[in-house]
Amino acid sequence: MSARPLPSAAPADQGVDAAGVQAFLDAVEAAPSIEPHSLMILRHGRLVASGWWAPFTPQRPHLLYSLSKSFTATAAGIAAGEGLLNFDDPVISSFPEFAADITDPRSRAMRVRHVAAMASGHEAETFDRARALDAEELVRGFLLVPPERDPGTVFAYNQPATFTLAALVQRVSGQSLVDYLRPRLLDPLGIGEVAWQRDRSGREIGFSGLHAPTDAVARLGELYLRDGIWEGRRLLPEGWVADASRVHITTHDAPVDWLGRDSMFGYGYQFWRSPHGYRGDGAYGQYCLVLPEQDAVVALTSASQDAGLLLDLVWQHLLPAFGPGPLAGREEQDTALAQRLARLALPPADGKPTPPERQHDWSGAEFTPQDGVCADQPTLTSLAVTPDADGWALTLAEGEHRVELRMPGAGWQVTEGKVPAAVSGGWTGPDTLAVAVSFLETPHRLEVTCSLPERTFTARWHTAPLSGAPLHTLRAPRSSD
Structure with missing residues (x-):
């Protein structure tokens, strides 16, 4: 609607x-x-x-x-x-298939209102511990992590508590x-x-x-x-x-x-x-x-x-x-x-059009991580710069996956492909391309710099994805996923 x-x-x-x-x-x-x-x-x-x-x-x-x-x-x-839900019920009562595994009395005493209030009795985040105990069923993994305190007595910001809710x-x-x-x-x-x-x-x-x-x-x-x-x-x-x-x-x-x-x-x-x-x-x-x-x-x-x-x-x-x-x-x-x-707008990254004398050199140029692996985004394995009908395109490669982006003549250039993104920036010198890539369905912007003589690139996050997700997943889920 x-x-x-x-x-x-x-x-x-x-x-x-x-x-x-x-x-x-x-x-x-x-x-x-x-x-x-x-x-x-x-x-x-x-x-x-x-x-x-x-x-x-x-x-x-x-x-x-x-x-x-x-x-x-x-x-x-x-x-x-x-x-359908009673906030005073024990959490375990809604997951009877886990009842035999969950023996800790505090886990069994944990109520719906406790997970709703981040008051499960755990003293710290349990996500990694819960996932280590059961990577396929996080509710079970969470309930297998014994709370250090009685539920309702201590606050801990705790992702599996909300996952369970x-x-x-x-x-x-x-x-x-x-x-x-x-x-x-x-x-x-x-x-x-x-x-x-x-x-x-x-x-x-x-x-x-x-x-x-x-x-x-x-x-x-x-x-x-x-x-x-x-x-x-x-x-x-x-x-x-x-x-x-x-x-x-x-x-x-x-x-x-x-x-x-x-x-x-x-x-x-x-x-x-x-x-x-x-x-x-x-x-x-x-x-x-x-x-x-x-x-x-x-x-x-x-x-x-x-x-x-x-x-x-x-x-x-x-x-x-x-x-x-x-x-x-x-x-x-x-x-x-x-x-x-x-008329609000983010300022674009600095950059100029391709130096005329270097257009041939940049056409089809491919780049690999400067230090062998991109520390900020290890899934990013290579970049390529290619001319297209309206200017230049930038391809970010993660193994078999590709994120295809248009390069701006000025300001921000939006690409609405599988991963909606906007690019700004350009050439900061004959041998250096520096662009900012904003992934428009997220709060994340990647700053990429390519060096033509070395055929290498660096990439650094302005705000890094908390999940460490591959670039091709930095978008809203689609029904076809």
Whole structure:
């Protein structure tokens, strides 16, 4: 189904100071550790600002990383409301085929609410241990890892806990997460196509892997802000929003050294409490910020090396922009903001056209990793530069797999092939080609430099895929996969 546009309004009409949004844009674009991809701001139920930094676009699905967890929790909440899932039941009761193997009393005492709240009793992430114990069935592997503490007493950010929650929903519903959510959440919210990464057994992984446009993130946040009611219809069980967004386990003394300053306020059901409101949160700055005191939602996607700084800039610039009432005489400021949002673009990498005297030398040139293997992306085995009808093409090879890309004359050149990507850059000298490759359905950009005399290349990630995935998989899953 095609999504009905969110109702919109001028920022000033909803008490939003356009100058604060402009200051946020200035700060984000000036921060070298932040690469913004999209922004949507809703206030009082109206979309007051939205923009995408080209080559990113509104319809493009984006890998949400751990923001996927909030969609998984929403599915679990709906399942509980339908009587399919009981948050007080032991997890093992839904997996009787593992019962004989799971003998640890703490694992057997673990309840659905414990995995929903990252309070399984484990003191650290269990993914590698669980996969080592059972690579084919991660739920079993997870339950085989004995918790160090009683469930419900300690927080640990733990991917298999959310995987187990997702597996529970899929088991009790008999459907995939997307199929289960489609008539209950996605269609009523007006969310179009989304795709979710699956494990070896074919189940959606739940803790990550959801590819969805920014609009879907904004609509989920607005649904939570409205206590689960959308256009007069209750989509989430009564009381679910309050329960999911309250603190179920404290995080201020969590034994995890990477938790930033905005993660010390407690954890709900796959939502973080924030210094202001609460949020769904994904690696590299994928955010759904729900701000009840401001009656606002902020949806962000990015490729941020310092996602904490991105949140700081929200608190510094956007939060003060939410005023108590409409602002008079701000038409000029609102128009200027709308114009800026419409022309947002990431700066392209530096580079010039092929040096005329070297065109023949570059035509068909092939390159291998400078040190024998590409340390940042070991699957990348060779590159080739070839002329085509409109300029130049770049081929990234991973054994038998090829990622074919168009090279820009200027700005960003988008290739919509099997792996949607955009390339910018060019020749920085007669013997050097340097390009940036943005994989448009992810927060990842690869910076490639080719040396003609040595016939070698280097490739470095600006933000590296957390899964170490091959380049040809850096896209939303397709039904044909």
